[in-house]
Amino acid sequence: MKTAVVIGAGPAGLMAAEELALAGLKVVVAEAKPSPARKFLMAGKSGLNLTKDEAFEDFVAAYDSPALRPMLEAFGPEDVKRWAEALEQDVFTGSSGRVFPKAMKASPLLRAWLRRLDALGVELKTRWRWIGEAEFETPEGRVSLTPDVTVLAMGGASWARLGSDGAWAQDMPDLVAPFQPANMGFAVNWSAHMAPLFGAPVKQVELRAGGIKHRGEFVVSKRGLEGGGIYVLSKAMREGAALWLDLMPDVSLAEVEARLAKAGKQSLPNVLKRLKLDPVKRALFFEFGKDRDVSVARTLKNLPLIHAGPRPIDEAISTAGGLRFDVLDAGLMLKSKPNVFAAGEMLDWEAPTGGYLITACLATGRWAGQHAAKRA
Known part of the structure; x- marks a missing residue:
C-alpha cells in the first residue's frame, strides 16, 4: 500500500489527509501540538465563519493570488457548505453573506471530521515536531518515515502558541516570500x-x-x-x-x-x-x-487616523508571504522537492476575513491531497 505523510493538522492538512485516504493511501498526520486544529478551534470562538455566499467572481476577487482560482473553482463556497452539512453540521448565511455552522463553534464540526478521518484509517500523531524531510521529534524519540508522498500544511506565522510560528520557512529560505502580518490591528x-x-x-x-x-x-x-x-x-x-x-x-x-x-x-x-x-x-x-x-x-x-504601523505579526489573524507559487507546480508540488506538496497558509496568498481564509485552506488542502495521491 502506498503511504503518505501530512505535516500539520489544521484544516488544510486534514483536508489533504482525507483526499489521500479516499484515494487508498495509508495516511499519517503529524501534528506538533498536543491536539489538532487549534487555530481552527480559536476561530470557532467567534462563530467559525466558514465561507462567503456571494457571486463567484466577487469571491475570487477577494484573494490577491490568481493561482488560487482553479482550486477555488474546484472547491468554492457552495462546496464548503455541502462539506459541512455532510459532517451533520447545518449552516446558515447571515445578512452579510457570511456562512456559519448553526452551532456557531468549531468543535462539533472538528469532532465529526476527526471521526470520519479515523474511519478512513487516517492515523493522527500529536506532539510530533517536524525537523526536516519526513523526520520528527516525538515523545518516543526521533522518528523517520519514508512516505511515497508528503503534504506540508504547517500554517503561516501568526498565533505561534496555536502552532503557526512559521519556523519551517528557515529550512527553505530561497522558496519563501517574507512573512508579513495580514488582517491585523x-x-x-x-x-x-x-x-x-x-x-x-x-x-x-x-x-x-x-x-x-x-x-x-x-x-x-x-x-x-x-x-x-x-x-x-x-x-x-x-x-x-x-x-x-x-x-x-x-x-x-x-x-x-x-x-x-x-x-x-x-x-x-x-x-x-x-x-x-x-x-x-x-x-x-x-x-x-x-x-x-x-x-x-x-x-x-x-x-x-494616525497610527504607528501594524501590530506584531503574531497578533495578526493571518499572514501574507510563504511558499511562492513560482516554486510550485500546478498541483502544488514543490518543483525542487519531488513528491512533496504544500497547502494552506504555508502558501503565499492573502485575503480578508469573512470566510475567505478557511475556504482557501480547505480548497488548497483538497487540491494538494488529490494531486499527491495521483503522484504516489
Whole structure:
C-alpha cells in the first residue's frame, strides 16, 4: 500500500489527509501540538465563519493570488457548505453573506471530521515536531518515515502558541516570500483622554485607504485600532496608504456645513453632540482632528487616523508571504522537492476575513491531497 505523510493538522492538512485516504493511501498526520486544529478551534470562538455566499467572481476577487482560482473553482463556497452539512453540521448565511455552522463553534464540526478521518484509517500523531524531510521529534524519540508522498500544511506565522510560528520557512529560505502580518490591528499612541473609551466600537462609519472604501465598524483598543473595518484595509495600510475616516457617511458635506451653521456660536463639544456623534466618535475627532487647518465639516467627513504601523505579526489573524507559487507546480508540488506538496497558509496568498481564509485552506488542502495521491 502506498503511504503518505501530512505535516500539520489544521484544516488544510486534514483536508489533504482525507483526499489521500479516499484515494487508498495509508495516511499519517503529524501534528506538533498536543491536539489538532487549534487555530481552527480559536476561530470557532467567534462563530467559525466558514465561507462567503456571494457571486463567484466577487469571491475570487477577494484573494490577491490568481493561482488560487482553479482550486477555488474546484472547491468554492457552495462546496464548503455541502462539506459541512455532510459532517451533520447545518449552516446558515447571515445578512452579510457570511456562512456559519448553526452551532456557531468549531468543535462539533472538528469532532465529526476527526471521526470520519479515523474511519478512513487516517492515523493522527500529536506532539510530533517536524525537523526536516519526513523526520520528527516525538515523545518516543526521533522518528523517520519514508512516505511515497508528503503534504506540508504547517500554517503561516501568526498565533505561534496555536502552532503557526512559521519556523519551517528557515529550512527553505530561497522558496519563501517574507512573512508579513495580514488582517491585523494597527498601533496608536493614544492621548490619556482616550483611555475610558478602550473597547468601544465605532459604528456606522466609512473607512478609506489606498483607493478602497469600506462601510463598517472597528474598535478602539488600548493597543490601537482593531476589528473588521480595519482588517479590510490592512493590506493597503501595511503598504503605506493613509487611513481616513468619515464620521457621518450618510450626510453630505453640504448638509454637515448647514447643520454646523445652525449651531451658531456653541462650543465645539456641544456642536458635536448636536450632530448626534456618540462619545467615541467625538473623542476620535478631538484626538486626530481638532488642530487641522481645515473646516470642522471637512474634518468630520475626512478625519485622518494616525497610527504607528501594524501590530506584531503574531497578533495578526493571518499572514501574507510563504511558499511562492513560482516554486510550485500546478498541483502544488514543490518543483525542487519531488513528491512533496504544500497547502494552506504555508502558501503565499492573502485575503480578508469573512470566510475567505478557511475556504482557501480547505480548497488548497483538497487540491494538494488529490494531486499527491495521483503522484504516489
